[in-house]
Amino acid sequence: MNGLLRDIGGRLGMGVWLLAVWLLLWGRVDAATVIGGVVVVLIAYGVSRLPTVPLVTRVRPVPFAKAALEFVWDLAVSSVVIGWHALRAPGQVRGAIIEVDAQSRSELVLLTVTTSVSLRPGTLLVGLDWERSLLRIHGMPVRGPQEAGSMRDGVLRTERRLMRALVTPSDDIRADVPPTEEER
Template sequence: MNRAARRTVSRLLMGAWLLALWLLLWGRIDALTLAGGIVVAAAAYWASRLPAVPLVRKIRPLRVVVVVAEFLWDLLWSSIVIGWHAVYRPGRVRSAIVDVEMRSRSPLILLGVTTSISLRPGTILIDLPSEREVLRIHAMPVYDQQDADAKRAGVEQTEARLMRAFVTWEDSPPEEDR
């Protein structure tokens, strides 16, 4: 599928989503409500230049399960670590700003990575340049370079897992999956 076709399909998907929301708000489906929804969705697109919905070329369900399990484990473990530091070492917890280079150019993968790290206790996204090549995160606890490298590696692993689970048009699959 070429870029123009992907863009058209993604815009049609966003238009369908807006139409579905319109119909849900009205609570009924008839010819007038449907026609009004189409007009409103087209006007919203024209007036606001809504972004295209990122398309996925291939979804690997077992890899998605791994991504979800990894996220849940990270959520549990980071909660335990941050809770322990908050109770037993509240004045001695150190943090750092860590830069993480992104391999993916897909907005979908970027959204998954930033959401995942921001939902985990102890990390939060603090800067995302418009080029989307480097994420700057605030991480804790970080006491030395080894801890900072471990935080960076954790974000890179999350990105790699997402790239294996959702093969996007912007990215090629990681080397081991070719």
């Protein structure tokens, strides 16, 4: 029963989100637009398999702020590194496909991790196996196994921080994973 309520709540959340986008596209809120939007959302759910919005049981503000600061820092550092390599020797920058075994089973955490990774210069999500929580990331510059391992560790650090910040029902047990030495 709890799973059914969670599914209904997630689908309702996605429906509200779609209705909000519909209203923004029309640029007004009146009875006809709202009713039309509800009809469109119902049709969309009827003809397609729209995902549910993953639920968050709680957001921890301090770990969330740390994760946000880490993202900003990684964004700045990766921009400098990619810029340096692009100016110094653009034809010699090598990349690699790196597989990362994620710990999380939460769609929300995995989605947030993959978005965070893809927004950073030099990294891009190229594959995601939801069932096994396996991420395939193209990263650059990667000149050897040590740099590939470092990039994998960075993705896993991001995931652990997000798991502590966004507690979801599927990760509730794992959310209190203690930080590693380098994360402290």
